[in-house]
Amino acid sequence: MDTKSIAFSADVPLPKLLDKHNYAEWAIRVRTYLKSRDLWEDIINVSKNAAPSGQENDEDAINVPIRRNYMALDAIQMSCGPDAFSEIRNSCSAHTAWQTLMKKYGESVSLSLNTATYLQYADLYKAVLRGKLKAAKEFLDSQPEAVRKAITHKGETALHIAVTAGHAHIVKELVDQHHQDDQDGDGCRARMTKEDLGIEDGDGCTALMKALEYGRSELARYLYTRTPLKDLMPAEKDKKGAMLLTRAIYSKNLELALDLIWRFPHLTYALDDHGESPFLALASMPHAFPRENQLVFWKQWIYDHCIRIDQSASSTYEIRLNINSHLGTTQSVPAKSIVSNLLGIEQLYDMKKIHSQSKELLSSMCEVIPTISQTLQLTSGGVYDAINRAVKNGIFEFVSETLSKDPRFLEKEDTNLRNILMLAVLYRHSKIFSHIHGLDKNKALTFYKDRNDDNVLHMAAIVEDSTRLDRSSGAALQMQRELQWFKEVEEIVSLNIKEGTNKDNLTPRQLFTKNHEDMMEKGEKWMKDTASSCTVVGALIVTIMFTVAFTVPGGYNQNYGFPIFLKKKLFMLFIITDALSLFSSSTSVLMFLGILTSRYAEKDFLKSLPKKMIIGLSALFLSIATMMIAFSAALLIMLSDQLQIAIPLICLTGVPAFIFVWIQFPILKDMFMSTLFPRILNRKMKP
Template sequence: MAQDHLNIVELTTEPHKQEDDEAVSKDENKKNFMALQAIQNSRRPDTVLIEIEAIHSANIARNMPNNINTEKSSFPFISFNENKEKLGREGQQWYPNAVNEKITDQGKTALHIAVAAGDEDIVEKLVDLMSEEGLEIQDNDGWTALAETAFAGNYRMAKCMLTKNQHLASIGDVDGRLPAVLAIEGGYKELAWYLFSLTPLEYLKGVSGATLCTKAIYTRTLAIALDLLGNDRHLALALDKDDVSPLYALASTPNAFPSKNQLVFWKRWIYALQAEMCQLVSSLLNLVFGIKDLYEMALANYQHHELIWYMCCEIKMSNDETRKTGCVDTAILRAIKEGNFEFVYAIVRTNPDLLWCKDDKGRTIFPSAVLYRQTKIFSLIYGLHVKLPKVYSQDCFNNNILHMAGMLEASTQLNRIPGAALQMQRELQWFKEVESIVNPQLKEALNKDGLTPQELFTCEHKDMRKAGEQQMKNTASSCTVVGALIVTIMFAAAFTIPGGNDQATGLPMFLNKKLFKLFIVSDSLSLFSSATSILMFLGILTSSYEEEDFLEVLPRKMIIGLFTLIFSIAFMMIAFCVALLLMFHGQTWFVNPIIFLASVPVTLFVLMQLPPLIGMVSSTYGSSIFDRKMECWF
């Protein structure tokens, strides 16, 4: 059927003869051979194929029983033409229950094959013919036909099977994956919810329930996860088939939380508004303003907080052994690495004893937050009444929290900062901040390699410092060339003024015109700005590039240099446009298009340089990256 050879089996008794139409004969012979081969391959291993191999017609092979006795067989090979009516009439009677049997080496039924072919009509007809027990037949991998359907995501075929046998939703494969799990893994959320709604709760315990819950969290089908935990909170710390708990799965998905979604200010306002609204009002906002994505984000945020609440309650009621098997410590430390602030804050606030959790290297929460450069999580330290001794504990390599600030670990937060120079600046800010709160004795503490925190910082950031130096030099060199050209042009323009000079007095011809005064002011500002930018960039090129220079000295010079260079280009174009207006006074139809074109290079340069410039200003002179006003929470 899948290969379009069913007509050969149903309509053909023998292949065409050579004297018939040659093209038709050749095509049917080919199809007959392929159909016959498929039938032979589908026989069970205990079937004797001697008699089947002697047959040259797929139609005859199809009607043969599956348990031929080779010794007493009276199958009429030679006199087929004389007995073909008998074969056609009695063939179905020899094997009447074939629709409920496995027919391939992989243990699949005809329904499995029809599902794989995606033929909904054939599936519905087969389901009508099959018994309820036949629908429950599993292949060698433990997949029922419904499991195949769930993974393919066909809602119509799944509903057809479940209407006849609802128990199919409770049959898992050899790995314990229920059909609802297979649907989620394929990304079919609607079908997954339908299958989940038909799965009895007694089948959603232990590994099966935990597997469905973790998959629902990973794929953000959070309604299913909430329903599962609402019925059985013990699933929060249960392990799935991959030895992962739903708690760990939630810790690994930070993008569902608002702190990980970068939105413009008006979207943040609407997002916060929707979080406080009921679903009906939010739906109206979606309809009017077309902000479905924001509604979905707000809904996901609400569902995640509900999940965290369930999990916090379960952790609070659990013992140490359950927490260990449920990967509680591992989940918290994974959330720190991912920057999942809401998760970490909720867990440790509900269960303060988890502040002492450690990873396999002996690192607690705050050293881990420093290591992965998670500012919001580290800022929780300012909400403590007293600095806890465990905060400053050492790991198995004798590294204290200041050593962590000196390490250069792969961090998603650091990778978001553009350019090695700004990354070096942020690393220095981290080190200085941690240094300001630790006991002075820790500054000179040695790790197992005999390095102090400062020495470790220098060693770890050697390559980053060189990359930052190269970036600064390349930028300064390019901008110096541009600034020098502008100085040359503006200096020359000051003495070759539009309109020329009066031969008698030597004064400019347009001295009394306001546009001429604007030209002189623009030319002067452009000249002075470009000269200032050159001096700043020369200062960068001649810098010694010590570590401390990246904290403020080099960024300050770059900020001044870029700002003055942008001003010089802008005023240069203004001077050019004013000069055109003076020379072609009254010819606006000619001058206006040129003025418009003159604004293009200025706009392009601003668009290219302004974003990194603003980022540099914010990083250097903006508010601290740490929230030192964190309210007391413990």
């Protein structure tokens, strides 16, 4: 439809075509146009005698002067885009067409009628969104009531917008505006209340919740200290308090979460707007708790011995706010300021602080669990789901702390009828597995079956997408780890469990073989590729060192046939290291050939293949090291009078050797540890 060729008014341009994005603006412009032609009251606002809502039709609504009706209908149709026009193409009534479009594109009648209200705050919205403090202040000075008005269709105030955009300076100004002194009608000064900070948007979120949701931690702490206690109190059956608490947990503002849980302990199992309890939210945060192999050894040592968290500051609620200076507060985290200039220490401090706070939050929440007497309340409050999720995420502290409060949770099953021992095996969390096994003195948990009649040994045969296999270096080590898990679980179950079948009539061993066929193929390929690459390097070293043994530096005495530098100590070092390099490289080649010719049975991945790889890689590393030493000794012999040249050359020769070892050493280390120290079931762990 070409709107340029049609003009229903010569002096007024057509409004912008209606689509799904611009209904609010379109409604204002069309309504203004209809009012200017005196068509709005008679056509759009039907009389009291019109048919009830839902029963009207075009014939009823067209009981107005026909020409006026079609003038209004023409204006509406001409301002519709293709999609909008298709909704009203069969309407003969302007009133029916308007109502149809409003139901299709408008949120409600009241939204349509109040669109002008939102548009009058457009300048304030733009100023706040763009961080223009001066423009925002000028607007608020002219319209002070706008500070608490909804300025968007989502019901957001200027404070909501400033928090979402992260403009701290505007948040400070708006909060001051909320708390400024005002003058009543009698000329007396009176403090404004803090209730404005609790204004909610259309989703029921306050500015504080928005700050947490968008990760504005500094702003969240700032707003939290200025929010009155009554606005933090749970409302609507604890939904509001749970919303604030879960958002604080997910954004890792745990000092806020701690204060809330100390004030309102029953929020532990209250449900938020997503039907999730704070206890369940904490179980979904594995990174908030210490994890195994999370740090390299030197960072772990610093974490354990060089960083101290002041526990006294968190025993009672006393948040030391670290707000930016433009918010007008002081920084007072001395430990952080001292270590912030040291490389990496600040991150370790923040990590340990989060870990400390999460443990304290967990402890406070677990104190509430014994007070919950009804099983239904435990289920609806997400306590059971939280324990299962903590097992899945490998949060050992969460599982041990919860079980210490109520050992009955040991026997609780998830929706698939799997107890927490089965889940610990399924998700391959060895520390949790060892702890639960230590608590299960009578091995009662090993006799459980899930909906598919899978027992705990079947769990060791199942490979879940979330199973922690990515920590192993290569598919071969993944296969080895899976075999170790199956063997460990097999040792603690009875014979009838080992031979038990599920609904698919598969025993645990049969299920293991079926589920690990692809992993075995990948493991075989990884082993052969690694062995082939290393064989080439080993064979090259064998060739070089064998040749060097008969072409010694300095040559031979022509009279006696002995090497010229035979009596020098450096020459003896050269001969010994050359022999060691030749021997070790030959050994590595033989080991790698053994890997290439192996039968690759399932059990070979447990010890046979890894041991061959360990010996082969170790021998290869030794051959490279001794080859470099032999080369260095030869250089020193020939350039004994020119050390300024020999020493830099020796240093350069070590670079390629170092790179090779640096690349391959992690594989050797992982294979050595997984083969000799698997550490799955710790039978010495005390419950």
